[in-house]
Amino acid sequence: MAASPPSAPTKPTLIHLQNSSSQSALWVLEELEIDYDLRLFPRPQGRAPPELKETHPQGKSPQLLLPSGRVITQLSAIVLYLIRTYDTSHTFSSPENDPVREEMLLGIGGTDLASKLGSKLMLHGVALLSPFFIRPLLNRVRKFLNELVLDPDIAACFDVLESELGAQEWFMGGTAPSRVDFVVHFFVGLAVQPGYVHLEKYKGLKAWMERCEARPAWKRALERGNGYDLDYPRQWA
Numbered sequence: 537m538a539a540s541p542p543s544a545p546t547k548p549t550l551i552h553l554q555n556s557s558s559q560s561a562l563w564v565l566e567e568l569e570i571d572y573d574l575r576l577f578p579r580p581q582g583r584a585p586p587e588l589k590e591t592h593p594q595g596k597s598p599q600l601l602l603p604s605g606r607v608i609t610q611l612s613a614i615v616l617y618l619i620r621t622y623d624t625s626h627t628f629s630s631p632e633n634d635p636v637r638e639e640m641l642l643g644i645g646g647t648d649l650a651s652k653l654g655s656k657l658m659l660h661g662v663a664l665l666s667p668f669f670i671r672p673l674l675n676r677v678r679k680f681l682n683e684l685v686l687d688p689d690i691a692a693c694f695d696v697l698e699s700e701l702g703a704q705e706w707f708m709g710g711t712a713p714s715r716v717d718f719v720v721h722f723f724v725g726l727a728v729q730p731g732y733v734h735l736e737k738y739k740g741l742k743a744w745m746e747r748c749e750a751r752p753a754w755k756r757a758l759e760r761g762n763g764y765d766l767d768y769p770r771q772w773a
């Protein structure tokens with residue numbers, strides 16, 4: 537008997553890399569309580585395995601594969617797609633949300649913070665992994681750049697986020713996290729887990745992180761994922 541052809545997928549598939557921002561996409565899928573498939577990948581030496589290029593030329597995570605064959609990349613776009621498609625009761629987005637403020641917060645908490653943290657991590661990695669005899673010199677350069685640009689810029693992002701959150705539970709108000717919370721959570725964690733930023737100074741953000749991580753959907757996402765250790769320098773050392 538001829539084998540029946542493989543059935544077409546009917547649900548989205550998340551490509552999830554260990555210890556990465558795709559944990560936030562997984563969190564959203566769990567919040568929405570929809571049916572999805574998960575492909576888990578380890579992160580050897582911090583890099584994505586080559587299989588991720590089979591579905592998108594950049595080979596990064598997260599990727600959301602749709603039954604139509606469309607591949608969505610970029611955490612913020614994936615979260616936008618998921619909420620627009622599946623959040624029909626507007627739990628995670630209100631039609632009254634100010635889209636300009638939403639983009640501004642995503643820019644500060646995602647793009648700005650991401651670029652400075654990326655540079656800070658890169659300098660840290662170079663200093664840790666370089667031959668011992670040039671390490672003192674690299675550490676001096678690292679200290680200089682951290683003090684001159686990176687730390688003040690990162691602190692300014694945190695100051696703005698703290699003030700924008702104010703007394704609200706969630707960045708866009710309301711009673712449940714929004715796209716801003718889902719995306720910014722990763723970058724705050726990326727600063728906090730290696731000890732670059734201490735949340736003692738940011739009482740609102742500290743309580744907000746705890747609120748995010750107390751959600752049953754976040755806990756389920758952690759169980760379904762394959763690890764969420766963002767202290768990359770400790771892993772490199």
Ligand SMILES: N[C@@H](CCC(=O)N[C@@H](CS)C(=O)NCC(=O)O)C(=O)O
Nearest residue numbers: 556557583584596597598610611612
């Ligand atoms: N701007 C992209 C960033 C994608 C990205 O760089 N993802 C990282 C994980 S957080 C990755 O795949 N790194 C593995 C590698 O670069 O090899 C987004 O928002 O999704």
